[in-house]
Amino acid sequence: MKSQPPEPGPDPAAPDTAAGGTGTRVTPPPLRALAGPVRGRLAIAVGLQAVAALAGVVPFIAVSRIAERLTGESPADGDALWPLVVLACSSGLVALVCGTAAGALAHIADNDLQLTLRRRLARHIGRLPLGRLTDRGTGEVKQAVQEDVSALHTLFAHTLLDVVAVLTAPVLALAYLLTVDWPLALVSVVPLLLGVFLFSRAMTGAAAQMAEFGAAVGRISVAAVEFASGIAVFKSFGRGHRAHERFVRATEGFAGFFSGWVRSTLVSSTAAILVVAPAVVLLLLSALGALFVTRDWMTGAELVPFLLLGPAVAAPMGVVGPRIQQIRAGQAAAVRITELLHAPTLPEPTDPAVPDGHHISMRGVSFTYDGRTDVLSGVDLDLAPGTVTALVGPSGSGKSTLASLLPRFHDVTAGTVTLGGVDLRDIPATELYRRVGFVLQDVRLLRASVADNIRLGRPDATDEEVERCARAARVHERITELPDGYATELGRTVTLSGGEAQRLSIARALLADAPVLVLDEATAYADPHSEALIQDALSALAAGRTLLVIAHRLSTVRSADRIVVLEDGRVTEQGGHDDLLAARGRYAALWEAQHTAGPFESDGTPHHRPATTGTGRAADDIREGSAR
Template structure:
């Protein structure tokens, strides 16, 4: 049953590849015509070589028979002398007794053959060039679709995918798909055309020999189907293992300091060896199975070729075929065997590309986030009034996280959200940004249901500062201006000054034009200040600060807190924090547990209640004193 599903998946992948090629059908048609011309030229050439051989045989026969006789008389004389076989061979050519080889005619034929082979090579070159252009265009289209897909996928998809696996699908698998198509597309078309043309010509020369040669085709088809069918899942395992290996390497590289600090090098190497062994074993099995297709087909074809050669010689001896015809037929038979092997090789190699294509199209077929409304609502100036109305949400259907959550936040209010891990704090920010959609209830921004707004419009009015400081390898100015492309340098500097970034930026080698890479020497606190300046320059109406100071040192935390205090001024802010000392001045503190608000109030009010917040605060305060 599993095998049937896999085959169906393969057929669907082939149809998807065909749809990609369909947009280039005009160019592919030209390539097909050029390839057909090359096949015709290269198919005619052996016939002419066979004709040249017959001219030589006719000259030899003419020299061996007395002048003045007709062809029939010369053949009767040979039979009367007991040389029946020779008479049968000479009967297949048109000779004139007493006349030798017509070297001018032979030379003319050979020149024509050389010209035909030159034309065939030119056609093959043109066809390969066109096919290469088409494959590159297809790869470009796939990469564009991958990029567009990344923008349409919900956050949950990325949360559920290992980074190396995802990167493997959008890089390695796309590249492998391109390379395999490059290697196999033109070869497969040419091989099929050649096989078809050769079959037609061989039936014209000798239907019995052609039928004998085709006896091996069903055997070759079964061998190719069995071996390639077993190779494809192995290639899929290989690319999946490659993704797992990439994930492990990336984790070990990004966390190499911790790996060394905790002495986990040996375990890390053992894990690497495990992934590497899996990749090796699946790759070895896949390569072996795909590589055996061509030699297996060539072996069967060569056995058939021997049978054809023997029967062909016997037919020459009986006068049914000329030596030139048998020579041409054997050339065709040899080419046919080569084309059969070529098709087998292409089919074997194609399995790797097909496995990668399956993984790429699985990614492209992944469920996308819900579409924006056809006519989205665009609020005017947003003051920052946020309302959660009976919101319910769950990451998995059987595990509710947030149920019946309601909250109304006035514009300009700072709301701190605290609670144990898994309480749903970050989820509220994700729902407000529409990274996830609520299962029930509504979220309003200045009275407008955010589900009726476009995501781009909503997020342009919402700022987000995370615990992980994401900076790309660009200049400081480019990183600050990431949310406001085209903004002037003056506004970038003004934002940097407001967020206490300007001072340390000016100490960098190239100031705002310093490229942020490993050599820049930027501390974690300074990186976080740059992200705060980025949010400040974007000037959002609503701000979400998710553990924005938890990964910096105490001194940097004070600087970041001062910058964020300035950033929050006049904006509705949601501060998610574990360090309760950082949210004492919040206008409202929500204590969440299992997706519900269990306490709310100001810092002093919650301490006076002596409930969950007070216990959390006291435990942190005591822990700090002990340290």
């Protein structure tokens, strides 16, 4: 029985029919859904912050009442003022305690939420098809796990409380001013209303702009990861100046977008900030207040609370811009995190089976990325145990896609791929990767010790086994030159060159000891010295194993047991090197195209035939092992 694909994740914006009822309930927005585990604590923090904001206004009210009693027709004595002094001091203390408690509780809740989200993301990413990660790069994962979770930290631990404070305090302040002199209190609202109008103009189209902002940041993240991981290869060929071009384009694109956005909103946003600035509001209230006092519409003591609290009424508009941007950034981050958490995972088998042997069979295999255009179509192929099968063909013919099906980076759209008579979809992932290994051009090393990087496939391997595999991979001597040998942590003060990293990955594959191996041309970007060492390591790795090789240089697969030619996702030729040359088909044309630089024999091969290297020597090793 084939494994069933998982139920698709809920669409955050889609209505959901309640079970057992006739109505519908709307799935909560991503931001609210992600905050669910800590919503109660955040609500308490919001309540404490509201109390702190209200208590923070009380001292100003108390001071204005003291001024009124001191300047009245019958000035109050000291005993009558002490209650107001005590009220001011105690309210200030309450504001301090509640504000501190709110901030601490919000940060603790946010810390737990970050831990929960990163664990969920790690678990889910570990179950995604590997092809999704290799196709889209690691920038998407990096942004979700790092930048997006950090954006939620800013929102929940800081912005949320700031918004509560700037919205709560002005309400109490305005309520009190209305009891003192309602005409001047209404005047104090004018800057706020004008600021709202100007800011709404500045924020026109902000939702689309914030979406583009997030996308631009994501492009920078992807380009930065590619820049960091690919710099060694570019420098090996003396093209280091080109390694950063995509990163520069991404940053320049972001700068251009952001500059245009700022220019389009500069006048309105600046005016919105100026009209609610405390100095402007204070100047307005002072001028009108003086007019009111001179005309006996109010007393000087009644003007005091307006000078103290008036600027606070318009205060929200002074900080609303950055807070709205932080809220929108948090919402966009929540959407991206939710989309990644809802990405379809690799289906696990409902009836797991264990392969009987290592024979690989592909029957009627078709595959499409977008559901419309077939990248592979009707592929039939057999890989017998202990043989080397090479995939060749022009760029875009489907070689990498076909090879990626074997380690189940993707599942076939149609047809079957079996290992030992069992469909790959019925083999548990842990069992599959014990039997199928892969060595790719793009090597990924962990920020861990050299030994732990080699032990990735077998964490329980002994130090002797690790060293043996490193020697076979021709990387032992380089490791011993590192500051702490096999205990040296990679990625901090020590990094390996591209060829060294490739040999380390080969040592990792040797230790894992998978009987089936998918090999991308590991020497494609290596310098000559590294290429020779990698080829020796590959010969050790290939002995006695079943190999599926993606070949870019045909000279490296001349000795393969079978060469399969792919064109437009279909197998057009297959056979041995000499047979395919004799057929004068597509393979012969590719061979001739790669060898037109030198003189040729009458059969189309060069006078000085290149030595069998890489996977070619691997094929010879396998045959020798079989003969023995």
